[in-house]
Amino acid sequence: MGYASQLADMQPNTFRQLLKQRNIPLYSYDVEDFELDLKNLRELGKL
Numbered sequence: 559m560g561y562a563s564q565l566a567d568m569q570p571n572t573f574r575q576l577l578k579q580r581n582i583p584l585y586s587y588d589v590e591d592f593e594l595d596l597k598n599l600r601e602l603g604k605l
Contacts, residue, residue, distance in 0.1 A: 559584070 563573035577584060599605045 559570055559574070563570040566573055566576075568576070574584065596605065
């Protein structure tokens with residue numbers, strides 16, 4: 559986020575607001591990420 563805001567010549571908070579206004583997610587969290595989280599939680603005994 560920091561580098562992207564620098565490239566846009568904007569403060570990080572302003573850049574985040576711009577992304578929000580344009581409905582651009584800050585993070586990409588897909589099914590594979592979710593499945594990996596579930597696997598890790600199971601291995602840790604949290605599920």
